[in-house]
Each structure stands twice: as structure tokens, then as C-alpha cells.
Amino acid sequence: MGLSKKLVGALGRVSDGVGRLLPGRGLDYRRRQPVGFYEHDRAVERLLESFRNVPAGRRVRLAKKTSNLFRGRHADNVGLDVSGLNGVIAIDPVAGTADVQGMCTYEDLVDACLPYGLAPTVIPQLKTITLGGAVTGMGVESTSFRNGLPHEAVLEMDILTGTGEIVTASPEENVDLFRGFPNSYGSLGYAVRLKIELEEVHDYVDLAHVRFHDPQTYAEAMGEIVEAGTFEGRTIHGLDGVAFSPHELYLVIACGTDKAGPTSDYTREQIYYRSIQHPEGILRDRLSIRDYIWRWDVDWFWCSRAFGAQNPTVRKLWPRDLLRSSFYWKLIGLDRRYDIEHNLINRPNGLPHRERVVQDIEVTVDRLPEWIEWFFSASDIQPMWLCPIRLRGGVEKLAGSGDVLADADSPWPLYPLGPGVTWINAGFWSAVPGDHVSADAEPGAFNRVIEKKVSELGGHKSLYSEAFYTREEFAELYGGELPGQLKKRYDPAGRFPDLYEKTVSGA
Numbered sequence: 001m002g003l004s005k006k007l008v009g010a011l012g013r014v015s016d017g018v019g020r021l022l023p024g025r026g027l028d029y030r031r032r033q034p035v036g037f038y039e040h041d042r043a044v045e046r047l048l049e050s051f052r053n054v055p056a057g058r059r060v061r062l063a064k065k066t067s068n069l070f071r072g073r074h075a076d077n078v079g080l081d082v083s084g085l086n087g088v089i090a091i092d093p094v095a096g097t098a099d100v101q102g103m104c105t106y107e108d109l110v111d112a113c114l115p116y117g118l119a120p121t122v123i124p125q126l127k128t129i130t131l132g133g134a135v136t137g138m139g140v141e142s143t144s145f146r147n148g149l150p151h152e153a154v155l156e157m158d159i160l161t162g163t164g165e166i167v168t169a170s171p172e173e174n175v176d177l178f179r180g181f182p183n184s185y186g187s188l189g190y191a192v193r194l195k196i197e198l199e200e201v202h203d204y205v206d207l208a209h210v211r212f213h214d215p216q217t218y219a220e221a222m223g224e225i226v227e228a229g230t231f232e233g234r235t236i237h238g239l240d241g242v243a244f245s246p247h248e249l250y251l252v253i254a255c256g257t258d259k260a261g262p263t264s265d266y267t268r269e270q271i272y273y274r275s276i277q278h279p280e281g282i283l284r285d286r287l288s289i290r291d292y293i294w295r296w297d298v299d300w301f302w303c304s305r306a307f308g309a310q311n312p313t314v315r316k317l318w319p320r321d322l323l324r325s326s327f328y329w330k331l332i333g334l335d336r337r338y339d340i341e342h343n344l345i346n347r348p349n350g351l352p353h354r355e356r357v358v359q360d361i362e363v364t365v366d367r368l369p370e371w372i373e374w375f376f377s378a379s380d381i382q383p384m385w386l387c388p389i390r391l392r393g394g395v396e397k398l399a400g401s402g403d404v405l406a407d408a409d410s411p412w413p414l415y416p417l418g419p420g421v422t423w424i425n426a427g428f429w430s431a432v433p434g435d436h437v438s439a440d441a442e443p444g445a446f447n448r449v450i451e452k453k454v455s456e457l458g459g460h461k462s463l464y465s466e467a468f469y470t471r472e473e474f475a476e477l478y479g480g481e482l483p484g485q486l487k488k489r490y491d492p493a494g495r496f497p498d499l500y501e502k503t504v505s506g507a
């Protein structure tokens, strides 16, 4: 691969405007033309104008069409016009970088990059997650074992701050904002442009699904493979896994290849997460790179089963282009509005409301067996997604830079994952009976138990969903005084809710 492939992609674009033909399904692939800097600047002007039109003292929010936040939000903040900020601005295939608008979805970003044989370094699994949302909200994916998190590929960002200005943040400029932005969830400002590194990808991946029967052996193997970065002598592109129980665990190892050949299709009757299950040893499969990237989106990992989409008869009738997370979000919206599950299923059967348990947490790889054993004994939720993360090398040079953050010992202090350590993200998205812990349990009872257990194991919890920490507990876990100090500088009048208000109080 290398320069020649990028040039073929670039020339293809010039000659027919489409670029290389993408292998694989590409059912919802659409041609993405970069919007260019002129259009981008006009869109930023409109955003600034809409900010200026909000009376001083009123709080603002993004008026976005999609969201992947699971917690509720108060609706009284005034929406800002971000309508023209959802595209790719420009791709430089030779430098391997892209200038991208803050509200550009990964679906659009990936489709703009793949014709050049390039892709973002980390691509969260849900198509409508945006670059700005993933950088500020700590997205994670199977390349995180070698590429860390999305913010680590950011070279510079333009951010609308609470003063109504656009501020550029990079390792050289406004370093405190650059380092404090990940896990700030829009409490310091909104990224409108991000310049990111891309990486070269192969057209296909060979998959090896490796079966394990106990969490200890599983965690050891995961740790060793992360360190080695290779499997059967080949460089690994992606590594994640699924635990169905403490006795049925899989590693999913993906190695890139350009060799053409048959590939599987999980956008029809076959269901990806079921395809990895087998009794013993290694099961092999092959996907186009695009299908690999979006393999979890089709069935929202496994959550589409709640809507009946995995019932063979229903699936045959289900429109193929509605097998995607953005459609399931719409169904969730209806359920929240009309309390459908409770009214149609639970109440008629005399059952209580169920407590939603939609969370991602991280523990270090050595604590993973304890986490897995505990989780499966404490709930009947299954499966659980597991994904290793290692922060990228070289980030240490950022620590100590910027006056507010001078003493912060983590390069990204609002979510202090230590560098040089293998962390495992565990994702579980389901519900438990409302009286799971005790009949008079407080709201979020099982979620609170999880928070306690994760802290006990020295881990963290992502903040895209419900959280129940007190302000003191929260400060201990997510940067102490720093979010407040950064806010004084970049949002002195409090035009955005603060991090605690956003992530715990639902502001």
C-alpha cells in the first residue's frame, strides 16, 4: 500500500468524481464531497450569529438532529444553528489528514476517506456519532489498543467558547483547552473544526474469533496480544471481544488484507454477534473494511433484539436500510415518550418498571477477570462488549504544559486513564428489574452499585449515560478542580452547563 494507493484513490476522484469502488455492501454508502473552507467559514459565521442572538444569561446547546447520549437533557437551553457544520471540509490524502466539521458523523467521514484507502484512527461503532461528540465524549473502538482514543488523533481544533469566540486549541496553542476538551462534553465549548490524522487501511479484514472458557485466561491472552500487536505472525488491525457468560468469551482479532475474495454479509438475515459463537478454538471469517467498521451498527451490537429485529420472520420483513442504530434510536425515543415497554409488557404482567443499565466502564486488564465474574453474578445482562485501550505513545510531552494544567499528571486530565497501561472498556446496554437490589431501592439502584464496584476496582465510567455520583465523588474521578478552572477561562458567564450538571444532573 502507501502513496500509490492514495494516488489511485485521489486520481479516481478527479477522473470520475467517485473514487475507488468500495468493496463490500455499501448499501447506505453515499458519495461525500468535501464542503471546502469557504462553505465552512460561512457556516461558522451563521453559528456565531445564532450565538449572538441568544440573550446574555441564557444557556445554549447544539441544535443537532442526532444524538448518542443516553441520559435525558433539559430542553430549555437555546439551540445553536449548526446546520452547515456536518461535513468533511478537506482531505489531504498525501499528508494523511482531514479537516472535518465538528458535527460530521463518522458515517460521512468514513465514506469520504475510504476511497483514498484512508480512515480515521478510531471509529466509534455507531454511524451517527460525530467527530466532535467522540472527541469530547471519549469514543472507543477496536483500534484503540494501538491508536488510543479519538482525541489523540487531533492535531488542532477550532472551538466556540462561552465568550462567543472561536479559539484554536492544539499542542502548541491554548494547550489547556486542548487537553481539557476530552471528556468535557461540551461544557467548555463546541468544536467546529478538527484537523485529524488518518491512517491507511486495507480493503478487507480477515477475522479470527478465538473462544475462551474462563475470564482469567481470556484477560491474560488479551493483555499479551495487545502488547504483541500481532497474531499468527500478522499485524493486527483491530481487537475487541464479547463475553456471553464467564464461560463463553471471545476475542475478535482483525488483520487487514487487500486480497480479494468472498466476504460475509451481516446486513441481511445473518447476525454478526451470533456469528462469532462456537464451541472451541478459532472460527474464521472475512469482511470488507466498510462492513467491518460498521459491523456493530447493524444490530446496535445486540440491542436490536429488544425491537424484535433478530426474530427470523421479523428480520425478513425489516427494511434492510433500517437495520441501523439511528433507526433504533427513533424507536427508543418512542418508547421513552409513551413508556411502551412498561405499558404493553410489564404492567399487564404485574411487573415493575425496569431500570435501564446502559453503561461503558474501564478497568485495567489485571482487574478484568474480577469485573467479569462480578458482573455476571450480579445481573443477568448479557452479552458484554470488551475492548482494550492503550493511550498512544508521545502524549506524555503534553503533561505539564499549560498553566492551569501545570500539575496535572495525566495528559488528558478530565478522564485520567494512565498511559502505558492496558485498560479494558466493558460495554453493557440493557435493563434489570426495577426492584433488582431491594423493594425500596432508590432510582438507579443497580447503576449505583456498578459505580461503586468500578471505583473499588480502580476503574472509570464513561459519562454518556446516567450517572449518580455526588459532586465530591465526581471531582475525585474526573479531574478535581480542573473542569471548574478551565470553565472560568473559557466560559466565564456559564453559557454552557458545567460538566457535573451535564453528565449527572442532565442539564
Ligand SMILES: Cc1cc2nc3c(=O)[nH]c(=O)nc-3n(C[C@H](O)[C@H](O)[C@H](O)COP(=O)(O)OP(=O)(O)OC[C@H]3O[C@@H](n4cnc5c(N)ncnc54)[C@H](O)[C@@H]3O)c2cc1C
Residues within 6 Å of the ligand: 062, 064, 066, 067, 068, 069, 070, 102, 103, 124, 125, 126, 128, 129, 130, 131, 132, 133, 134, 136, 137, 138, 139, 140, 141, 185, 186, 187, 189, 190, 191, 192, 358, 429, 464, 465, 502
Ligand atoms: C447505547 C450506546 C452505545 C454507545 N456505544 C459506543 C461505542 O460503541 N463506541 C463509542 O465510542 N461510543 C459509544 N457511545 C458513546 C458515544 O460515543 C458518546 O455518547 C458520544 O459523545 C456521542 O457523540 P454524538 O456525536 O452522538 O454527540 P451527542 O450525543 O449529540 O452529544 C454528546 C455530548 O457531546 C457534546 N458534543 C457533541 N458535539 C460536540 C462538539 N462538536 N463539540 C463539543 N461537544 C460536543 C454534547 O454537548 C453532549 O454533551 C455509546 C452511547 C450509547 C448511548
